[in-house]
Amino acid sequence: MSELIYQLRNVTKVYDGRRVLHVAHLDIRRGEILALIGPSGAGKSTLLRLLNFLEPPTAGHIRFLDAESDATRPMPFPLRRRVTMVFQRPILLNRSVFANVRYGLRLRGQHDSARQVDAVLEQVGLSPLAHQKARTLSGGEAQRVSLARAMVLQPEVLLLDEPTANLDPYNVELIENIVRALNREQGTSLVLVTHNVFQARRLAHRAALLLEGQITEVGDAASIFDSPRDPRTAAFVRGEMVY
Amino acid sequence: MEFKIDSQIGGSLIDEMLRGLAQATQLIPRRDPALFEIVALSLRVSGAALLVSTLIGLPLGAVLGLRRFAGHRLIVALLYTGMGFPPVVVGLFVYLLLSRSGPLGRLNWSIIPSLFTPAAMVVAQTIISFPLVAGFTMAAVMGVDPQLRQQMRALGATHWQSAWTVLTEARVGVMASIIAGFGSIISEVGAVMLVGGNIEHRTRVLTTAIVLETRKGMFDLAIALGVILLGMSFFTNVAMLYLQGKMFNE
Numbered sequence: 287m288s289e290l291i292y293q294l295r296n297v298t299k300v301y302d303g304r305r306v307l308h309v310a311h312l313d314i315r316r317g318e319i320l321a322l323i324g325p326s327g328a329g330k331s332t333l334l335r336l337l338n339f340l341e342p343p344t345a346g347h348i349r350f351l352d353a354e355s356d357a358t359r360p361m362p363f364p365l366r367r368r369v370t371m372v373f374q375r376p377i378l379l380n381r382s383v384f385a386n387v388r389y390g391l392r393l394r395g396q397h398d399s400a401r402q403v404d405a406v407l408e409q410v411g412l413s414p415l416a417h418q419k420a421r422t423l424s425g426g427e428a429q430r431v432s433l434a435r436a437m438v439l440q441p442e443v444l445l446l447d448e449p450t451a452n453l454d455p456y457n458v459e460l461i462e463n464i465v466r467a468l469n470r471e472q473g474t475s476l477v478l479v480t481h482n483v484f485q486a487r488r489l490a491h492r493a494a495l496l497l498e499g500q501i502t503e504v505g506d507a508a509s510i511f512d513s514p515r516d517p518r519t520a521a522f523v524r525g526e527m528v529y
Numbered sequence: 530m531e532f533k534i535d536s537q538i539g540g541s542l543i544d545e546m547l548r549g550l551a552q553a554t555q556l557i558p559r560r561d562p563a564l565f566e567i568v569a570l571s572l573r574v575s576g577a578a579l580l581v582s583t584l585i586g587l588p589l590g591a592v593l594g595l596r597r598f599a600g601h602r603l604i605v606a607l608l609y610t611g612m613g614f615p616p617v618v619v620g621l622f623v624y625l626l627l628s629r630s631g632p633l634g635r636l637n638w639s640i641i642p643s644l645f646t647p648a649a650m651v652v653a654q655t656i657i658s659f660p661l662v663a664g665f666t667m668a669a670v671m672g673v674d675p676q677l678r679q680q681m682r683a684l685g686a687t688h689w690q691s692a693w694t695v696l697t698e699a700r701v702g703v704m705a706s707i708i709a710g711f712g713s714i715i716s717e718v719g720a721v722m723l724v725g726g727n728i729e730h731r732t733r734v735l736t737t738a739i740v741l742e743t744r745k746g747m748f749d750l751a752i753a754l755g756v757i758l759l760g761m762s763f764f765t766n767v768a769m770l771y772l773q774g775k776m777f778n779e
Contacts, residue, residue, distance in 0.1 A: 445683075
């Protein structure tokens with residue numbers, strides 16, 4: 287049994303009196319790629335924001351490493367900084383590519399970070415664009431900068447929110463390869479939100495299906511995709527509509 | 530006949546303007562001490578007022594742009610009103626406050642400036658320019674993608690760091706707010722005239738000197754001063770933009 291990095295118990299999130307998420311029980315293991323699949327509006331992104339401690343849960347507990355947080359006790363800041371996220375729509379700073387990637391290290395007071403930044407830009411294939419303005423990049427390049435600025439922080443956990451939605455196949459493959467390498471070589475734990483079942487299948491060790499804010503089934507990728515127990519999971523992975 | 534008079538007046542006006550320009554080009558290299566004094570005081574008073582306005586207006590604009598709270602709309606409405614305040618009315622208001630029998634003047638505290646001093650002019654100009662700095666800063670901050678802050682926080686920014694990042698992203702607008710604040714006071718005459726009194730060697734600045742010279746009929750000198758004011762304003766703005774470019778490597 288591998289070590290658990292997150293333990294969620296009865297985690298609920300309510301916006302304006304509407305319950306958008308209720309996770310009774312979810313464990314995330316160290317070093318795994320967990321895919322959260324489900325239709326839009328199922329609460330996937332909300333769950334990611336909770337895992338990034340950007341918002342507290344309305345009720346329930348989230349245990350991360352050796353600390354616990356809930357509605358009143360926020361996650362200690364140094365621990366929060368060991369998780370980061372790549373968003374579906376990357377918002378880059380109006381500076382050079384290099385300055386964008388360096389940003390998170392600067393926040394942590396690391397000012398002599400040129401070598402780390404160069405190494406990560408190499409990994410995502412953007413070294414030639416290092417001194418270009420970030421605003422002039424294509425969608426795929428911008429998303430790779432967004433991935434690089436997260437990777438340079440060497441996070442314990444990297445959260446990916448639909449990182450390849452709206453990208454061309456070339457960039458999708460590039461990003462998937464970078465993510466796979468990151469997991470294999472550095473042991474980074476990854477939580478990937480996607481509505482694309484094929485992508486989840488290509489990348490994930492385990493998968494969970496979210497429907498209307500609840501997890502219907504969670505398990506090894508093979509069992510979720512090939513022999514789902516829940517009829518709704520079966521319908522979703524077959525590409526049928528789920529209500 | 531009428532035609533002739535008109536053309537004479539027109540002709541003499543153009544003559545005056547040309548002479549003024551010529552005088553401006555002579556006054557500057559000659560380092561006329563009286564002119565130097567006036568220019569220096571203009572820059573000192575408006576510079577100090579701009580500094581105070583920026584110290585108040587920038588954080589205020591940032592808070593209004595980043596947060597929503599009870600009374601937000603009222604403050605914004607007051608700020609917008611302040612952005613269009615006539616300087617002469619501000620001057621009148623500060624005059625009444627600071628005069629010997631006014632509510633502040635009668636306190637006789639050393640930190641409250643007396644009328645007809647550069648310090649009183651700084652107070653009046655600060656009241657004129659800080660709503661501009663705050664209002665334009667707020668608009669610039671509101672124009673930054675609201676998702677940016679969340680992404681910065683996900684990268685590990687504290688609330689302060691993410692607010693600072695938003696300000697630097699809005700830097701073009703923030704710089705414009707400071708430039709607008711400067712423009713509004715370096716060129717205003719109503720407040721400095723009332724509160725400063727245009728006293729030679731003490732409170733005379735470029736704009737009040739222009740009024741005085743025009744009233745005396747010294748058009749060429751007035752125009753020369755006007756040209757110097759324009760030039761000063763131009764070079765100050767160039768310097769501020771250069772500084773912005775330097776700071777952000779653009």
